[in-house]
Amino acid sequence: MGVVIAIDAGTTGVRAFAVDESGSPCGWSYREFTQYFPRPGWVEHDPTEIWDAVEASLGELRASLDQPVAAIGITDQRETTVVWNRRTGAPLHRAIVWQDRRTADRCRELEAAGHLPFVRERTGLVLDPYFSATKLEWLLGEGGVERSPDLAFGTVDSWVLWKLTGGAVHATDPSNAARTLLYDIRSRRWSDELADLFGVPASCLADVSASSGRFGTTAEGIPVSGIAGDQQAALFGQACFSPGDTKNTYGTGSFVLMNVGPECPAPVEGLLTTLGWELADGAVTYALEGAVFVTGAAVQWLRDGLGMIADAADVEALAASIDDSEGVYLVPAFTGLGSPWWDPYARGVVVGLSRGTGRAHLARAALEAMAYQTRDVVEAMGAASGRRVTTLRADGGASIDDLLLQLQADQLQVPVVRPVVQETTALGAAYLAGLAEGVWGSLDDLASQWKLDAEFAPHMAPAVADARHAGWRRAVERARGWASD
DSSP, rough: OEEEEEEOOSSEEOOOOEEEETTTEEEEEEEOOOBOOOSSSSSOOOOOHHHHHHHHHHHHHHHOSSSSSEEEEEEOOOOBBBBEEEETBBBSSOOTTTTTOOTTTHHHHHHHTTTTHHHHHSSSOHHHHHHHHHHHHTTTTTTOOOOOTTEEEEEEEEEHHHHHHOOOOOEEEEHHHTTOEEEEETTTTHHHHHHHHOOOGGGGGGGEEESEEEEETTTTOOEEEEEEEEEHHHHHTTOSSTTHHHHHHHSEEEEEEEEESSSSSOOOOTTTEEEEOOOSSOEEEEEEEEEEEOOHHHHIIIIIIIISSSSTTTHHHHHTSOOOOOOOOEEEOBBBBOTTTTTTTOEEEEOOOOOOOOOOHHHHHHHHHHHHHHHHHHHHHHHSSSOOOOOEESSSSGGGOOHHHHHHHHHHHHHHESOOOOOOHHHHHHHHHHHHTSSSOOHHHHHHTTOOEEOOOSSHHHHHHHEEEEEHHHHHHTTTTTOOO
16 A cells, blocks of 8 residues: 655654554654744744755655655644745745744733633633744734735644645644634634634634545645644554543653543643544544643753753763762753743743752753653643543653653653654654555554553652652742743
8 A cells, every 4th residue: 555654844853754554664854944043032934944844855755765655644843833825835924933932921911801711711722922823913913924815824734735735725633723722622613703812814724624634635646634733643643542641752842641532621720721633533532731842952952052962862871970960950941831830931040059060960950850840740630630640651852861761750650651663743643644545444453553662660769759859849930930021
């Protein structure tokens, strides 16, 4: 039948990733693109550069394959906001990235005006600059983008789909639509009331189709049949198909998602409620999510900002060169804090320094911060759902770090497991596309392909883990609200 290709349009680059019918990787290609920081707290991408990276990685991958392509799936960095002209296909502004904080004051205004309960009930989200609607509102105001009939808005999946289909299809799936602050996750439709609140013309919104199903075809006739936001795709790729199944993706940020089944739960303080996916038969899965904005990006900061390491992979050896961070905590709130705090005014801090503090202490504190932030989210999630997380499935680039996963198991006091195929975001997009085209017949077929690479059991005494986590919480209080003036 052929291979399935996933296009994983992430925050720092695009990966084209192919899997065969057994779910085994059979090729990949990667291209980075530029990160733009025009002002403090502002983060932008060039949509044309994203598409160039898609073309280059997809072309290189296909040239290396000796099998036909049965389907293409797309996964993306979700809330990043792209606007373009339907008639010319030209971007109208740089994309505003999910990490961007420029609309923090607008979110605070909306909350002060009493809109938060309505937004929470309809979207499962919070009023935070992380999401797309205030970014789009800014583009249509201060950004100077004209409100014309030719205006098209989308998250990155919509932009890539538009380009893949030669401008024939302007669509998205529920998992991405659910991240815009414009989509009613209960009725599963765009909300006129939310569009009015943010001043968004309904005509610019994409069609919403099932995550697994044919969206369109490329010029060569290859079906594009699966779309999901990166974190929902990772949940799917980790075969978390039963309520209570939980995964964490350690990437630029970290995102903990728990499958909570087919019924949309009530909003939960500190967490997001989101759509996981919708299958071709209409079956819907919801998820609770905790979004941690900076985890792997903290290691990039150690590399690029401080010059402490030459390569991100060096952080594990440096951190492992000492047994204890000796009270040093790094709170990497470079773009605010996500779950469970939702504080866009938090900023990064390092506390507990002494004359004996060195590079290794900062490296270990960066890894520990990933584990502490995940614990904060998992504890909130367990309290909200009434389901105790008994195993955490780990994936993403930083999941190759054994020390990190051991620190995580120690903090959670449950096993942390890593699959053989750690590119679960791309794998999930491929699974959604292949499921739609008959490459795989059922969720059971997909679940049988999950294979264990490594398991990390807790080694630290619970009292010690709790004491270290209490120190982390003290450090977080120092970071919160720092930029409020």
